[in-house]
Amino acid sequence: MKLPSGRSILQAMNIAVLASHEGTTLQAIFDACGGGVLDARVAIVVSNNADAGAIRRARAAAIVAHAHLSGKTHSDAREVHW
Secondary structure, rough: EEOOOOOOOOOOOEEEEEEEEOHHHHHHHHHHOOOOOOOOOEEEEEOOOOOHHHHHHHHHHOOOEOOOOOOOOOHHHHHOOO
């Protein structure tokens, strides 16, 4: 079904993924989106771990990826992004 603007009512959903480790769940989401199982696209990946594999996977797929470190998980204040 189309709206008067010509856009489909059933367009892929943009999703954000929160990840902190290697990104195997993120990869499963990529695969589901690419295989048509999930009608969505990953728009952004956010992690509390700058070294997370999920960040690397997202960037390799040209998806915006950010690491936001907190004082609760990183004792060195120079590592924390406010």
